[in-house]
Amino acid sequence: MRIVLDALGSDRAPGVDIEGAVRAARAFGREIVLVGPEEVIRTELARHDAEGLPLSVVHASEAIEMREHPSRAVRAKPDSSIVVGMRLLREGQADAFVSAGNSGGVLAASLASVGRVGRIPGVLRPALSTVFPTLQGVSLLLDIGANTDCKPEWLVQFALMGSIYAQRVLGIARPRVGLLANGEEETKGNAAVQAAHEALRGMTLNFVGNVEAKDLLQGAADVVVSDGFVGNVAIKTAEGVAAMLFTLLRSEIKARPLAALGGLLAKPSFRAVAKRLDYREYGGAPLLGVNGVVIIAHGRSDSLAIANAIKVAIDAADKNLVETIRQDMADAVTVLEGPSGALAGTTSRSTDLGGAPST
């Protein structure tokens, strides 16, 4: 098995990414292909005790920056680490691609005409996901940004794909799947969520209904489905609130001498909470629906986070994630009615994928 890593991905690339690859190669014994400027990578590798580890390098001269427009950057930079890495995946030279870079760029590269991996047949839209900590463990939220105006049938597919991922890679036997909504009642939600709700109730998934945002972190569902706009708002709000709370606590503790002493004594507890919330512990999250294992790591990743993301990629490849989704899509039928694409009903165990182009 070979995992391709975008050496220019993280905010502190290539140092952090390459160190993560070295850690992963040592820990997991699978071959890791580093994609980026060869000379830079070799120099960086020389700083580690990487002798004998299953590491190789494929040259790519360009980098797609975080703030670049994804599809324009992919078109303009055919020799970027993201486009080249994705090509290796498409050509079957690798089993998975991992990047801590521009996630929109990774998505665009997976679908762009040059070096594209494309969608799994039957998948209407790929979805970006994230794994987040809850009071009960972890949950998967998707979509968090790939699709801003979602049709109900896309949401239904996100539910299917998310459930497969949670089962295969997160190891949850019968994942509880919920729809993110503004209330638990099935009458809640916007039009797309209400239609998806109805469709999901008729399926064999372990659908638990609507999940309110306040219950997200209680672990109300293992897989939480939303459109990419709403999912992005939820995850970014969570990040913002956590950051604000820690900022406020720090300043209020520093402002009082006795409290400052108390803060010192309580430091291990603060650390334990921070660790619970640390994205680095959870590795990356998949770009679901593309025809290959693609794992996105956080831009702020350190080498541990990169190594964990590589581990996630290995697990997903080992567990035949893509093949399972392909099979499930072939088994499920989404009946689309009328030109508006309104969802009439969705049932499993059928073969027709009406109106769903595969690429």
Place this chain on the structure above:
Amino acid sequence: MRIVLDALGSDRAPGVDIEGAVRAARAFGREIVLVGPEEVIRTELARHDAEGLPLSVVHASEAIEMREHPSRAVRAKPDSSIVVGMRLLREGQADAFVSAGNSGGVLAASLASVGRVGRIPGVLRPALSTVFPTLQGVSLLLDIGANTDCKPEWLVQFALMGSIYAQRVLGIARPRVGLLANGEEETKGNAAVQAAHEALRGMTLNFVGNVEAKDLLQGAADVVVSDGFVGNVAIKTAEGVAAMLFTLLRSEIKARPLAALGGLLAKPSFRAVAKRLDYREYGGAPLLGVNGVVIIAHGRSDSLAIANAIKVAIDAADKNLVETIRQDMADAVTVLEGPSGALAGTTSRSTDLGGAPST
């Protein structure tokens, strides 16, 4: 001036609500009309030193519960405190209505045929709002649940109404108005947000563009506009994350003896943070766009929160909130193009409100 208070509003009604009314009557010297079962209210009032305070009672025999379906409950319970209170407002017997009850019920009562207050002429949709604490002060977020699938022109009106409220009642000279989105760039957002963005750029509002959810609590804008589905997800996520963090901190601190001591020493700092985040400090938030001052308080309100909500209602009435919005709506024109209601452009200083029914 007379303020009507729903005596059956809060989760701990009527005790908390009536105590709040007593506090407000004593502090602000305006007449407060308590609406609910007369005997119950009189008994409760007798427990306070309310002699001589400007408090009166209007009987209403029914209560709309938190979990009831808003418009069905309003139809089924014409003698509920919410419907009766709203009628007093409509009949000009009061200058404002305050409730800590079912916010959907308050909205439905304001628009229902019996005892309705109706919309301000020109307003397409009323919006529920909330005032939330930021690192810089407070911001107003709207809509947080009244409208789940919003047209761009509704969002534009939310921006206008929110700006007026922030200026008049929150006392912000030139409120910065932003659109909640999945990125700062104007190409971000779903279709409705993108169209609203374009329209807002052509207006005289202090429009600061898109606001990312992670920057909400940094105080990136004084008024943050979103559709009610997304706004609800944002505010509920924030509540959920804050609750989860405090839960985790408490349990991790209790788990370590030294940290537990530290936690005791740092208690004033924790309290200071909790106070910063305490919704009770900010009183209620307006239902904007209805033809009267309607203030919604949190269901978990205590008497301080109720008194603060009454203060907000007094301020809004004093500052002619409704009249100002009415004037602004008459001055603004929303050009709707085609049957789909797509927004072609919105400019100020004109009188035609094409296609906008006033009720």
